[in-house]
Amino acid sequence: MNTKSASSVKVIVASVVIIAAVLYLAISGARDSKATSYYCTIGELQGMGKKAYSRNLRVAGNVKPGSIHRMGTHASFVLLELGKELPVNYDGAEPPPDTFKDDAQALAMGHLGRDGTFQANQLQAKCASKYAPAKPGDKPAGSPVTGTTATLVVPAK
Known part of the structure; x- marks a missing residue:
């Protein structure tokens, strides 16, 4: 060679x-x-047409007060966003998180069913009031364990 x-x-x-x-x-x-999964708003989801049925989606909104119905690891509820509503059925391996309550911000992951109900297999939530900034004049929240507050002292230079 x-x-x-x-x-x-x-x-x-x-x-x-x-x-x-x-x-x-x-x-x-x-x-x-x-x-x-593709992130979209409730309005975008409702405007996707038939494409919405074949995609893995993530949809966020606030939980409509009084709409939560729990049964074990299953929950059904309604998400609200800018005046639009989306019914959601969550059926995951774990129950909804503790922060999943009325008016909580929630992120549902799954797909849209042909009946217009979002079928979620994952759910994340945070309580809006828990993370809201303190109002002027409010006392700082105490430690959940001791009930005391901490003060940060910065030495002068």
């Missing part, structure tokens, strides 16, 4: 390895994209 044909073989082998790696990445990326 001469040096010209040996270097040609090396170039061909390297090209095949690069092409195989690119194909592998493209195929695995396409497969993983099916598992990713």
